[in-house]
Amino acid sequence: MTIEFECPHCGLVIEAPDRTAGRKASCPGCGAPVTVPSAAPRRSARPPRTARRSSRRRRRPDDYGPGPGGGSSRRRRRPDSYDDLPPGAEEEGFYEEGPNYLLIGGAAGAVLLLIIILLLIMRTPGPSSSPASGTQGPPAAVSLSPSPTPTPTPAVNTAALMAALSSIASTPLSVRDALIRRKAAVLFGAGKASIGALVENGVGSDNPDIRYVADYLLAALTGRKSKEDLLYEEDETKVEEGRAWWRDWWNDVKDSPLEDIVRPGVDPGNTKRAVLALALGYFRDRGTVPFLFDLMEDSDTEVRAAAYESVVRLLKNDRFGYDPSASLPLITETVKKYREWWDSVKAAYDFSRPEDFLPPPPAAEPPAPPPDAG
Incomplete structure (x- = not known):
């Protein structure tokens, strides 16, 4: 047993x-x-499909919107928000990194070298000040400001990614979006490499349900049209046509910056923007941070809530009093503060030390004056 x-x-x-x-x-x-x-009873395997179409085509899951021809007429229920998970459900810390001692030692050595050079310059006597020699100018200033630290990108754990896709594919449709949120660190934590893995391993899977989930996530992240009609076919020729479409697209864009790859997904025409807002919180990419501010001004409250959750997770900045359910003019004013703050820190921003770049906390309001005794 x-x-x-x-x-x-x-x-x-x-x-x-x-x-x-x-x-x-x-x-x-x-x-x-x-x-x-x-020892505990084994979980029952996924119940076999019982309903099939009269043709060779499989029945497609219909929780992510109708396909060509109008899709199912059954009313669908969308999860109210990403906050429906039980406490402790979100997997955090999957890509947390320990201190980089090599980087710390190199920075300390560079600072020490600069200090020695500065001391030598100050102790070296300058030329004698005679009428022929002219006036000696001040020594050149030595800059001690650190250069921006490149943000390391974690590698894709292919086994964990495929396990997450399999788990999502075998989950009832009513809780599938919640499980995507729970597995977000595994699905999106490697940034651009995660998208490549969804194409090569997810869409390339022999399991049609895993192909369906990978196609759904790719369409959500990139704003591209889903190829579920091909990838969910029983005809292997059609399936290979869907795989080839995603692979050709990936070969065209894989050398582009991540911000260019996901920019179309921010467009209001992408009905899966909440998934993109969730993924942006795990990308650790300076170029995609402004997309979070765009989605914080989205017309959909669910998208705004997901984007703000990602801002707090990625940047640790909740100091401007943003409320996704506030009026749009107030939201616009608050997001403006986020944009100005990001413009002032993005050149040197280090995602491993977000607390070093936070703005000052808001000043406490003065106490109300005591009531007039007279």
């Missing part, structure tokens, strides 16, 4: 003999330490 459980770090489903219950082991997907739980 085996025990099946899910890695709490990457979502990979692990099978272990029941005799190992209670022991510690390492996840084969991400290498993190896990504890084998006590």
